[in-house]
């Protein structure tokens with residue numbers, strides 16, 4: 054592609070709303086543009102990276118025996134009612150009606166649709182096992198879309214689903230996908246870890262997340278320091294999860310009227326913490342800019358702040374700003390009304406405050422949660438993670454070596470679902486003896502668009518992106534330093550034609566721009582190898598080269614370069 058005839062609108066500055074580096078660079082490198090909150094258009098340069106990611110995924114999914122399909126993004130409500138998720142999924146599910154007043158949703162995931170497909174088709178054990186995938190646009194009405202592609206509302210996902218006759222087969226399918234995922238992220242040249250994960254809203258028996266390691270990650274991972282000898286790593290969401298219980302929604306008056314199997318009342322929380330309900334302060338306590346700050350969500354805020362200071366025995370304790378809370382918790386601005394409790398409500402009880410005090414004493418700038426116990430809108434406790442303890446001595450359950458905490462971006466997630474959907478939706482097959490059995494399912498997602506953002510989070514410097522070759526929109530950029538010079542033009546053309554013949558993805562910067570601008574743009578867009586063609590070096594018989602990632606400059610012969618690109 055010639056830059057002069059392509060559409061790569063680079064920007065000197067990133068728009069102010071871009072908070073994280075990938076978002077800034079995606080905008081600056083002319084890869085994406087925002088349409089509205091959490092919804093983006095992919096421009097040609099960005100789309101090439103997205104397609105590269107999708108094709109790496111396709112290849113390994115096909116190698117693993119999965120077959121590609123494409124399901125609709127509009128889904129009828131009755132399937133979701135059948136699975137029970139129409140009630141449970143909450144506001145992330147975008148719902149609407151057609152002209153006949155029938156209910157629909159935009160697919161955030163496709164378990165219902167695929168189970169419906171298979172139950173109409175699969176009759177016999179001979180048709181199983183089966184593994185189908187699609188690469189398709191998903192919609193989730195995220196409470197706070199942010200960080201550009203990282204947490205969009207509309208995003209591209211690869212989702213695969215496996216169907217087996219028995220548990221043994223399902224475990225094999227899971228393992229097969231686990232291995233395929235390792236290959237996929239290795240082929241993308243990403244620094245990643247598979248981690249043990251909580252099964253969340255999708256449900257099921259066991260699951261792993263694939264985390265790209267990056268400081269800006271929203272997830273915290275406890276990983277064994279004995280890596281790679283020991284591969285144990287877990288999402289801290291999983292560190293200590295209370296046993297499943299059912300709540301009585303009367304005891305939780307300002308919460309939504311939903312009871313889910315993992316729910317607990319405030320009373321139950323108190324019991325778990327060995328304190329009376331009176332002693333539970335609804336507080337979120339964390340570090341911001343190296344100082345302890347508190348978000349008091351209920352009651353007399355001033356009074357509670359004083360109490361908290363005394364309890365913690367600290368001189369300085371400030372209210373967290375809504376922005377700080379937002380940043381940490383994904384919560385909406387302000388704390389108006391019960392729904393603002395979603396995901397932010399943390400209970401710190403008396404005896405834990407002592408622990409919190411120790412933590413504050415030893416905390417480092419940038420540390421986040423202390424004792425983190427969140428109650429969701431339905432009073433469901435989603436996580437209880439004592440990160441301080443994980444840091445101080447929790448040891449690896451596999452090898453006994455210390456654990457360390459890392460930040461990660463969830464790029465993939467695999468679940469063994471068991472019969473959660475097949476049972477609810479009656480997806481069955483007949484075995485060898487003609488007996489009816491329930492199909493065992495698994496589901497396997499990759500955030501394709503998030504992969505592109507995660508890749509940039511992990512590969513950048515102050516000048517821009519440093520794409521690893523497998524995800525780079527182009528592998529080579531030819532920089533013509535002097536478009537008025539005949540010899541330079543001729544050499545560039547020759548190189549360009551040669552690269553194209555060799556099927557190398559090449560971008561030729563033939564624009565009438567100053568060298569300074571071309572160098573800056575080349576570094577910004579992050580193509581792995583730069584071939585710099587200028588009058589002076591050509592006279593010496595060489596073409597300068599620069600490897601973007603390591604900055605290493607070298608040169609190749611202007612005449613005998615072909616062997617370098619075999």
Ligand code: ATP
Nearest residue numbers: 202203204205208210463464465466498499500503
């Ligand atoms: P998260 O914890 O980040 O909200 P999730 O656990 O809700 O993600 P899954 O249901 O596991 O997501 O979906 C599979 C994959 O889709 C995720 O591993 C992630 O890579 C991607 N994904 C999920 N939500 C988003 C989003 N809002 N924007 C971009 N990618 C997403």
Ligand code: MG
Nearest residue numbers: 145193195253
């Ligand atoms: Mg989510």
Ligand code: MG
Nearest residue numbers: 253262463466
């Ligand atoms: Mg998750």
Ligand code: MG
Nearest residue numbers: 262463465466
């Ligand atoms: Mg997930």
